[in-house]
Amino acid sequence: MRTDVVKPRDVFFNPTRFVVPLFQRPYVWSKDLQWEPLWNDITRLIEVIAQHNQNATHFLGAIVLQQTPAGLGALPTWNVIDGQQRLTTLQILLDALHGQLEQRGWSQLAGQILPLIENPTDFRVDESDRFKLWPTNRDREGYAAVMAAPAPVDYDSILHSRLSIAHRYFSEAIDAWLGDGDIAEQRGRMLVPAITERLEIAAIRLDAYEDAQAIFETLNARGTPLSAADLIKNFVFQNFAGSPQGAEEAYLKYWADFETPWWEELVTTGRVTNPRASLFLWQWLTARTLEEFPIREVFTQFKHYVNTSAKDIPSLLAHIRTSADRYREIIEASEKNSGVLSRVELFSYRVGTLDSEVSRPLIIWLDEPEQAALTQADKNQIVTTLESWFVRRSLVKAPSQGTNRFIIELLRTLRSLPPAEQADAVAQHLASTDLAHGYWPGDSEVREALVGTKAYLKYRRNRLRMVLEAIEDSKRGYPDGKRFAMEPVPRNSGTIEHLMPQKWRKHWVADLTEEQQQARDVILHQLGNLTLTSQKLNSSLSHGSWDSKRNELTKDVNRLTSEVLSSAPATWDEAHIEARTEKLVELVLGIWPVPDGHVGRVAEVRTRPTTLSGVYVHHLVNSGLLPAGSRLRSRFQDPQHTDALAIVLEDGSLQVGDAVADSPSGAAQRATGRPANGWWWWVLEGTNRSLSEVRAEYLAEHATLAD
Secondary structure, eight states, rough: EEEEOOHHHHHHHOEEEEEEOTTTTTOOOOOOIIIIIHHHHHHHHHHHHHOOOTTTTEEEEEEEEEEEOOOTOOEEEEEEOOOOHHHHHHHHHHHHHHHHHHHOOOHHHHHHHHHBBBGGGOOOSSHHHHHHBEETTTHHHHHHHHHHHHHSSOOSSSSSOHHHHHHHHHOOOOOOOOOOHHHHHHHHHHHHHHHHHHHEEEEEEOTTSSSSHHHHHTTTTTOOOOHHHHHHHHHHHOOOHHHHHHHHIIIIIIGGHHHHHHHSSSSEEEEEEEEEEHHHHHHHHHHHHHHOHHHHHHHHHHHHHHHHHOOOOHHHHHHHHHHHHHHHHHHHTTOOSSSOOOOOHHHHHHHHHTTOGGHHHHHHHHHHHGGGOOHHHHHHHHHHHHHHHHHHHTTTOOOTTTTHHHHHHHHHHTTTOOOOOHHHHHOOOOOTTOOOTTTTOOOHOOOOOHHHHHHHHHHHHHHHHHHHHHHHHHTTOOSOOOOOSSSOOTTOOEEEESSSTTTTTTTTOOOHHHHHHHHHHHTTTTTTEEEEEEEEOOOOHHHHHHHHHHHTTTTTTOOHHHHHHHSSSSSHHHHHHHHHHHHHHHHHHHSSSTTTTTTOOOOOOOOOOOOOGGHHHHHHHHSSSSSSSOEEEOOOOOOTTTTOOOETTTTEEETTTEEEEEHHHEEEHHHHHHOHHHHEEEETTSOOHHHHHHHHHHHHHHHHOOO
């Protein structure tokens, strides 16, 4: 390894090729984070040189290059192990500068730049030898298009890419900085050497036999962070034993799909966001190793797995591709709004509404080669049992901490058993656990959580909709009953409607005492007063009289609704609501059953917080200081914020319009479109009392502030 501090002219002047390997990520630098700061650094450098320090330089960072064998007469070639974003940006900058110099007729200055971006024609074997830098395959078409375009570049007519956007930015910035008149050429004569001679780069050059991967990992903390998928790709193809052509064929066959929009989409789990490809690789490796580790350690764990268990890289890539295709197939099916799903796809949809990614390793594990002896019926039984466990825990609001570890422990237990015993062992394992993070709530606790409670305020809307969908599907004979002519209910699209409206006082006049009116306000949010409609009723019908609402609801095809109309043709009141709640709860218990005789265990009480930062909205709700249903407004009463409204739900989340936020700050951001301190931003409707004040009152009553 040789390290030198070099200038762009030193790097690019001699005929050579810098090749970005196919396993590197594509170009990702942007204007705000990299292009504009770089340009500002260059112009400030010129000012410093002109005003008081003629020897000033600017350090750009490091690059790592590894020489590759080249045949006699071929251009010297280097693989760019690290720093490809930096080198690519320099080439784009230099080409944009060359174009501006050509346009202005400054051929002498332009001639100083051209040898830094193109190899002389006498040294080229094919067209790819033209440019000093040849990017990774995903960027080649866009790079070649903008670099080969004649000046002035018609950006609207060439292939649109991040590279063309960067080129346009630098071209316009250079043009504006050079200006017009006599001073323009003088500025050009300062700009050319500033870029080519005064920018410094730490160039680390490796011989062919040196460990490029180790250097790559050490330097990865700089610049735009690489995802776990980026690191794993680099590691896998650095260690690919075949020829470069074989590596490219393997990349296209097994890995290229991970660099398409579906796999690059950012997915949030808990409070952490990762590209879906990285999330999958974490979950896949968890399923393979049955070890618990955070996603930030997936690359380290993957290297260990390859070095100890899966040394055959081509076979490993094929294995990952097969699992990834099945993973995507299940998720995409579960996201469809209509049609019959397989049992595992339905499990994926229902558990997905609970924001529970801990189920993914289980789904992957079921399709791994080691489980080939499991029958489809056994797999269906396993996911049906676990769906009951997930949903029941969600309904009673059991703590989620530790569930990831619990699922891994379950899979370890199953791995030790013959395939024929595994399906029954799942229920036995779940039923035998008495720990808070793993217990399976029994019927009595689920009834207690649902009967008499304000379900509409207690549960997030998508979760409550999923429960009502499951009830409707069971009435239609899905997923396991005698199916009727109807298909399953459309998923994630129905509207939750109150049969007795929330604004009942206008059209549902009754001779009620004040106490009875308050009781009605509570009971109208119970499960028995909710139904699932195929389309949202307009406001006048939604809050209208029972006669008008009933006539409109007769048009709805859902059995949940039609059975209400047949059971209460003339009236709908508290007695009907309570009776229907009991009936629906029994249906819920049947849809997600537990073994006969299973009692379960009541979840542990949450530990009270001892610091202000440990107090969340659910603490305020449970204490009664901020009842579910409370309405919050912005403390700012200007026209922009007058209509901002958040409704407190029973689980401590906040509903803003049709969306639900986990925190006051998240709710404020949904209302404004920008970050805000929600504890201070929201005040109780009709008062100027902020959530921060309510939180302080809670802590004063229940805990002591830490010193």
